[in-house]
Amino acid sequence: MPPYxxxxxxxxxxxxxxxxxxxxxxxxPRAANSHKGSHGTLALVGGCVGMSGALVLAGSAALKSGCGKVWLGFMQTALPLPVLPQQPEIMLATATDLAQRTDITACAVGCGMGTGAAAAAWLAALLAQADKPPLLLDADALNLLAVNPVWQHHLQQRHGDTLLTPHPAEAARLLQCSTQAIEANRPAAAQQLAARFRAWVVLKGRHTLITSPSGQISQNHSGNPGLATAGSGDVLTGIIGSLLVQGIPTAQAAIGGVWLHGTAADLLVAGGCGPIGLTAGELADAARWLRNRLVVDT
Known part of the structure; x- marks a missing residue:
């Protein structure tokens, strides 16, 4: 049995x-005649200079959560490395080059993206295209969105599903209030965000809330303090994005992805790994192990 x-x-x-x-x-279970194209292609965009690891964590989590192909689009003028030595299955591009591809099933944007001019221009171009596939916005993509009403209008007009995955401080920026106000009434904040952006909202934190565009709320109860570590949110983005491209309904991808992320941490802690010192990089393997046990009893 694997460690932990x-x-x-x-x-x-x-x-x-x-x-x-x-x-x-x-x-x-997977169909016997399935192939990599059967399980979707996820594009993950972010990873500015000094933050490449955020995108790599998300990509590894996406691949190990079951999607067929993963592209990483780095918000840099050149690739930070030609291949990921520990994950050569993941395909690499600059964000500019990745924007030209037409085979993307869904796009998740923001992990380590930064808020500079290049990131802003890339996000503006993406949001101006209303017919793009399912879109998940996280981290710096949310921070950029918060300060641009025009982009917010574009987001509201999108066709197809949109998911926002803010932590409380990012939610406060989007709603132009304090983090304390968000935490004082988390359900109301999640519903307000969902209504304003016509989006699924994953308001992260203890007992993460997942809210549909119509305002229906689900509360997650998996997870533990081991998730309070750098990169944990990037892994969650990868998991949810991966489930989306596999044809899993958005409600189950969002709610189930949050649950799987938290339960992976619970699995690790049950085996003595954490919560103190649990690292985000350990979550993807645990989520893969667990998901396979959900499909087939062992």
Whole structure:
């Protein structure tokens, strides 16, 4: 058995029953005749100079969560490296070059993106195209969005699903209020964001809230303090984006992705890895191990 993956039979049974009831699409077995094109292509854009690791974490999590192909688009003038030595399956491009591709199933933007002129120009061009595939905005993409009403209008007019994954400070910037105001009434803040942007909203934090564009709220109860570590949010972006491109309904991709991310941390802690010192890079392997046990009893 891999290190740290040692849940009790009762824990694993509980996770299986919950997932199969709440997120059945996450638990479907793979068709015998499926191929990489059957499971979608995710584009992840971000990773400015000094922040390449954020994009790599998201990409690794996406691939290990089951999507067919992953492209990383670095917000840099040249690639920071020609290949990922530990994950050569992931394809690399600059954000500018990646924008020219037409085979993308969904796009997740913001991990380590920065808020400079190049990032702003790239995001503006993306949001001006209303017919783009499903779009997830995280981190610096949300910070850029918060200060530009024109982009907010473009986002509201998009066709197809949009997901926003703010932590409380990012939510406060989007709603032009204080972080304390967000935390004082998290459900109201999540619903206000969902209504304003006509988007699914994942308001991160203890008991993360997932809100549909119509205002229906789901509260997540998986996870532990080990998730309070650098890169954890990037991994979540990769997981949700990966589920989206696999044809999983948006509700299950968002709610189930948050649950899978948190339960991966619970799995690690159950085996003695954390919560203190748990690292974001350990979450993707744990999520992969767990998802496979949701599909087939072992």
């Amino acid at each position: 993956y040692n849940p009790t039979p009762e824990q694993l049974n509980h996770w299986q029953r919950h997932a199969r009831s709440a997120f059945p699409a996450l638990c479907r």
